[in-house]
Amino acid sequence: MADQVTLKIDGDVVSVPAGTLIVDAAKSVSNDIPVFCYHPKLDPVGMCRMCLVEVGTPLRDRESGEPELDEHGDQKINWMPKLQTACTVPVSAGMRVRTATQQVTRARKDVVEFLLTSHPLDCPVCDKGGECPLQNLTMSHGSGESRYLFDEKIQLQKRVPLGELIFLDRERCIQCARCTRFQDELVGEPVIGFDKRGRALQIVTFSEPGFDSHFSGNTTDICPVGALTTADFRFGARPWEMQHTPSICPHCTVGCNTHLNTRRSGMVGGTVIKRVMPRQNEKVNEIWLCDKGRFGHHFAGSSDRLTVPLVRKDGRTIEQSWEHVLPLVAAKLAAADGEVAGIAGERLSNEDLFCFQTLVEGLGGRTMQWPGRMGGGDLVQQVGVGAGTDLAQLGAETVILVVASDLAEEAPLWWFKVRQAATKAGATLNKHPASLVVANARDTKLDRYANHIVRYSYGDEVQTVQALTHAISGDGAGIETGIDAQHNPLLSEVARAIEAAENMIIIYGSEGLDFSGSGALAQACANLLIASGHVGGVGNGLLPVWPSNNTQGAWDMGVRPAGMSVSEFTSGAKVVLLAGADPVGDGESLPEDAFVVISELFKTDTASRADVVLPAQAFVEREGSYTSGDRRVQRFYPALPALGDAMPDWNIFVRLTALLGLGTVPAGAGAVMRQIAADVPRYDGISYERLADVEEQWPHVGGRDSYYGGTAFENSAGLGLQTPTLAEMGHQVQPGNVEPPSVESGEFLVVPITLLYDRGSMLLRSKIMHQRLPEPYIELNVVDAERAGVGAGDRVALRVNGHDWEMATRVSTSPPEGVILFPRSLAGPLLPRTMVASLRKLES
């Protein structure tokens, strides 16, 4: 804890950590010093001059250093001759600040007037109007009248696309540089910047495509005027017209807290989501969202959603009511004699998965997580990252090891926070960065910030981590490994860093690994954590980069990967019950003679094969909870009315359970959560009420204080609860046996990698993102490309498993030699892991 400094602001005695800026210190006692350019998450620049205050320090005797006293015995104050910017001056002991004097009031009025000289005042058509810091601060600090001649206003371009997602209005910009500083300091991608000088100063983008960043939408939140707007919300609605429903982003395992802003639309006919905004949760997403979370919500409102139950009869699909369909399904389930195969997607909520598991278990059937391509969920339950860990706040005492994951693409906000920890950009107090180790077979975006970059060959992930464990325990002889840490100087260096570190977090992914491979990697990571004693505390433990938002929830609810193909898993099953899973779409097959029942949002390939299709509600229409990778159970709320006859998945399963006489129908999702709390280990004590608890967070943003942090919303709907790990509960966790996966060899190894912007069924339905979704491609090393005679952009035939797939080629230095990077979910085969492939150039 930093030293506390006591100062006086307008008569209030304030005690804050040394290094705090005056503006933040004042904020902590609800003295709102107006700001435009300052943002509590960014380094101060003092550009807008709005925060001018009077500052004085105690006068000290030069010889003795003692404070000088006046005739009344009070400290003499040496007031600075001019006003100071509160956002750039750190506090000091005994400092005095005056924020309400005539001089200060006058200065604020003048700054507002100055800013308004070139502002168009087109508030009625401005998307920010109603939640605009400039509007608010003009009302509270500005002059009531303008002295400026309206005809002399400069007129600039009003619709400048910075890429197709973000639009700039040059007139409205007050040149506070919040957006450019955000991109520069917090994202490390300075793709926008200032051009020209003086009156001609303007924001421009340097990238192709424009504003090429996964975090571009955040700049519109922190913009203190309406200069930056998103294409998604442009002229969508006025801020005061919309309903705010707290929700959780359904895209990745981070579990960002969001607000869904909804309103009736006369054009669409019905209530729609107008925009998705971040909801402050400092431990999860702070006040940020990635663009996938912000713009990728359109799948829920897609017109091809299923709305009525469908039953296949004599080769035709007919619409049926629930009253007919559920008894039909129940009868089939009852007649299956326990030969029920349940396949549930990792995207379902905890309630859905719990009720699914209860139903299938009650019938004596078996369940499987789909796609279930990553292992280690049981280990996360044992040695997962300590509750209360904030990745961005990790400091010099911590080692963060990222292995087999491209965090920037797989969990953008974790990448953002890990980068923060490693750079400490924008941090005012803790300036000591954590030490970052990135272990991967190829270059990733995180490498730039790493203290150590460990390179291994695909297939050696597990051995690399094991080698580190050996180096720490000094036991080099135990297992024969391809990589020996004691003879590999870099690994020994990393091992020394781990030994010296007080805390360690291992973030593991599944790049190039299938279920058993990633399970082995998780075990190796857990062993390393146990060997080095880094389990069971804040800032320690294992953090999985799950492929879906609720993979951890699926593990916890007992829906686990089967470790086999869907056709193996379902063989012999009389009824296959699927929920939110599309194995047929991924080239798997279901038994011909099985009765297939599926609950889904869309008519997927599996739904087309099914005998009964049950329409499910999307997350925006219902209540539920997700468990993120750091085991944080978070609750989302219904934002839109139910679509047609669609039902929440859990409701479908409990009705079937009741029809089969295996249980009763709970009153609602909250009641299901009570059952979960009673039945699922480590979920005891979790209830919807407790998930809705909030505590004070720093910085204060949103609400009345929109000027301070932008339009990010304050969180009054719950911060979620983290389930405890066995290590935290005081259990002795033992290292397990690791079986490294076997490695194939061939001319080329093709490695499936994850992209943030893929062509999955969720993102494809957001038209706004289409320009950012790449065409199916593979990425080759320069050397390999030359050898194979392939250039960038050439069409090639990729041969895997005896099938040819036509792809475009990209050439870079990122993939190692002999490796083809194959982005998942664009097109082509579903590769479970690193596989052998060959390449043939196609003549154009």
Place this chain on the structure above:
Amino acid sequence: MVIEIIKGLGTTFKHIFQPSVTVEYPDEKRPVRPRFKGRHVLKRYDNGLEKCIGCALCAAACPADAIFVESDENRDSWRFSPGERYASVYEINMLRCIFCGYCEDACPTEAIVLEHDYELSYYDRASAIYTKEKLMDRLDDSGTATPMQVDPGEFDRAIPDMQDPG
């Protein structure tokens, strides 16, 4: 008694020969005062462009929550109003409206005006919701119907350059 009756009839006969104050509505309609607040009209500029820019301040000012506005972005090839924004949906629920005129006051472009039409009656509640088509002022001979195709840069601004764009 008789005298009273004769007196009363006297009053009756006196009025028979006086000019009548009854107006034969609907054959005959009395003119309303210039500031009478009747049904709303969404005004146009002389060239036909809509004055309404879809800012929804009328809806915000409405104490009865009678107005619903949804806006969209103008394009030069598909232009409804000057500037970037126009009302794609504009509805007033006449059953809710209390004809207070706050919408007029709130309008930054003087697009909405409470005119002199007071003949508002409906057979069902749904037809009490006046849509943009019903509310929009009729087109002068000089004007072009919206959406119109205009030259780029000609009508880029709405607020506060609200003089008639000609």
